[in-house]
Amino acid sequence: HVEEDEKNHFWRKEIFLKMAELGFFGFSIDEKYGGNGMGFLEGTLAIEQIAKIHTSWRMAFNMQCWGPALTIQKFGTEEQKQHYIPKFVSGEYIGSFAMTEPDIGSDVASMKCHADDKGDYYLLNGNKMWITNGTVTNHGLLYVKTDKDAGANGISCFIMDYSLPGITRKKINDKVGLWASDTAELTFEDVKVPKSLLLGKLNKGFQMCMTQLNSTRLGCSANCGYESRA
Numbered sequence: 001h002v003e004e005d006e007k008n009h010f011w012r013k014e015i016f017l018k019m020a021e022l023g024f025f026g027f028s029i030d031e032k033y034g035g036n037g038m039g040f041l042e043g044t045l046a047i048e049q050i051a052k053i054h055t056s057w058r059m060a061f062n063m064q065c066w067g068p069a070l071t072i073q074k075f076g077t078e079e080q081k082q083h084y085i086p087k088f089v090s091g092e093y094i095g096s097f098a099m100t101e102p103d104i105g106s107d108v109a110s111m112k113c114h115a116d117d118k119g120d121y122y123l124l125n126g127n128k129m130w131i132t133n134g135t136v137t138n139h140g141l142l143y144v145k146t147d148k149d150a151g152a153n154g155i156s157c158f159i160m161d162y163s164l165p166g167i168t169r170k171k172i173n174d175k176v177g178l179w180a181s182d183t184a185e186l187t188f189e190d191v192k193v194p195k196s197l198l199l200g201k202l203n204k205g206f207q208m209c210m211t212q213l214n215s216t217r218l219g220c221s222a223n224c225g226y227e228s229r230a
């Protein structure tokens, strides 16, 4: 389907679920949370093979195991690990990670999207841009400012629930490629985020983000490895 999906800018769930069924989202994940018993080297080889068919679908590895699942495995509570990781591995949760904003790219520490502590919950407002799986994700990592004046030391990470009220998703179709991979702009307006969705410690999100980028950059470079040989 992928050539047809490229033309139609269509993200096909059945391909995603087939990849999950084949164990593609279990690389580097502890077997007690559903991992496939293989690590970064084997994952890189698998991504190269998928990239050979189409680069749009190698993105899914980063959105599931090397983005959300692995970051939760490193920084989450035992309860969060048991709840979320098996669902990212099995494809029950369609994952994502969101740090980029309309005016903030490489300089992650300058992000503006913010969540204010309201006692029982955080009140979230702002925008995220170029988010892979943006229109289809149901749970994913969301990096926001929780202390606006603290730069990199004021960023936290939520394991966001995208069914919460106040979220608008706008699909982006004018990319130069990767058309069968979903990309979107997300807008958050007065979203009440339960405190239980905070990953790890408050204001420690920048370290999580940099750790996550170490593994997701490997996912991107595995694709480049194939492309350079093609």
Ligand SMILES: Cc1cc2nc3c(=O)[nH]c(=O)nc-3n(C[C@H](O)[C@H](O)[C@H](O)COP(=O)(O)OP(=O)(O)OC[C@H]3O[C@@H](n4cnc5c(N)ncnc54)[C@H](O)[C@@H]3O)c2cc1C
Pocket (backbone or CB within 6 Å): 096, 097, 098, 099, 100, 103, 104, 105, 106, 107, 129, 130, 131, 132, 133, 175, 178, 183
């Ligand atoms: C298809 C696609 C999918 C994406 N998916 C996601 C996603 O799922 N989640 C997410 O959060 N983001 C995502 N992004 C965003 C991506 O991570 C950003 O594009 C990236 O962080 C760069 O940001 P920018 O585009 O604003 O470029 P900029 O940060 O503006 O950089 C522009 C250029 O300047 C260079 N540059 C920047 N700063 C410096 C510096 N200090 N010194 C020297 N050179 C510098 C850069 O290397 C680059 O060449 C996606 C982007 C695309 C295109």
